[in-house]
Amino acid sequence: MASTPTREVARRVFAREFNDASYTFKESDDDRAPVYVLLPTGQRANRVFLVGTLTETEDVGEDSEYWQGRVVDPNGDTFFMYAGQYQPDAASMLRELEPPAYVAVVGKPRTYETDEGEVNVSIRPESISEVDEATRDRWVVETAERTLDRVKRYKEADMEDPATDEYIAMADEEYEQLSIENYRQSVVGALESLQDEQAEASAD
């Protein structure tokens, strides 16, 4: 049977973990092979889906329009996204949207190294759409669940065992400086903040 290339899943990740995902790799030497960032909890990501609060948009381009968008998650951590002439739909959304607004973003992780040698992780959006609070809340819970599953798998893994998931082993090797505990805390923080919001809303 003819095989169609399978579409990459959009991973769910909070901004803190996403911004730590500075290690990229390919699975083959093919020029067109997809590029993955390695999430510190041990999963590869070629696409992400996120919903958060758009807090700021700015045209940072010099010759042509190049829009930066800042989207904040419930922990107050920020996703950065950049859309230019090759992402016309996303660029025009960033041009037109008035912050603050809840937005849903589908996009590809991108990394670049600064002059200081630090690696910044951002998103090249495929689509941006304005959504409601219920959608944001659902994303927060879903992302908490997915992240927690990854944290759990990571913690239970035996790094000495050659049968351990290759991406968990890779994360263990590439992110020695990072503590997996941070991402468990983002899960707790995000859910607590959601509960606080819901409690306030019902008290009003």
Added chain:
Amino acid sequence: MTESDLRTHATEIHEQFSDQLEIDVDDVVERLDTLVNDYQVPISEARRSVVNTYLDEAGMDRDQLGGGDGGGNEQVNVADVDAPEEWVDVRATVVELWDPRADAVAQVGLLGDETGTIKFTKWSKSDLPSLEEGKSYALRNVVTDEYQGRFSVKLNRTTTIEELDEEIEVGDDSVEAEGALVDIQSGSGLIKRCPEDDCTRVLQNGRCSEHGEVEGKFDLRIKGVLDDGEEVTEVIFDEEATEELTGIALEEAKEMAMDALDTTVVADEMRQKILGRYYRVRGPTFGRYLLADEQERLTGAVDADEILIKARSI
């Protein structure tokens, strides 16, 4: 194929003829061995060939065969059919009969058992009795087929049809998918289809790949991608489902396109209404697509407590 495998098949064939013919299992093995190992014929074909030889010798018809298993096929559930050109037996109910589009086809329709449904075709030249809608049958010696990822069974000259006293219940083969709508693919929104009878192909630049340049008929559809963070499901929403999903009806979509002198405005508008939202859809699968019969937007409150407790405990 090993000697012992061949012997198993040979023994089965031998049993089928035990009442009618004096045959030697070794003789059957030898015939099978020649076909399978010398002529590289698949074992199912080799069995047919050997069985036919003995049928001729005995002056019998295939349906007089003993053993009750019509030649030793595997009896399969329709949902388990996953390869073409396999000889199988099914027990199923005729769910629907469709109008045959060609003279070569005597009957065409849908068979169903507990596991789901599958298309069947019965050829005119096979000269088989008619199947009736709603009745259950044991169909022996049918051949599986595949077209664009969809499986069917074909009844043929050697197929035996036995009406059953019991009624085979037909199960639901629809699947459910849930997730965020992360993409709307090209070919969505306001589209034109070929107006020719029995042709519903979507036109590309006013052309049908079969009938050339035609005056197309407008239709609405969305080819969307649902993604739950673990897997993706491609979903097709037809006109009715698209209207329910987006609130845009066909007439309105045509007006939008007319005002803008551009049909792509419709898909753009739909994107803004549904992209990034969560949905649950249900329906049968067609190739790699799920055809949405039912859909619902997931907006209800989500419970964070359980995950929070888990997160605090590890």
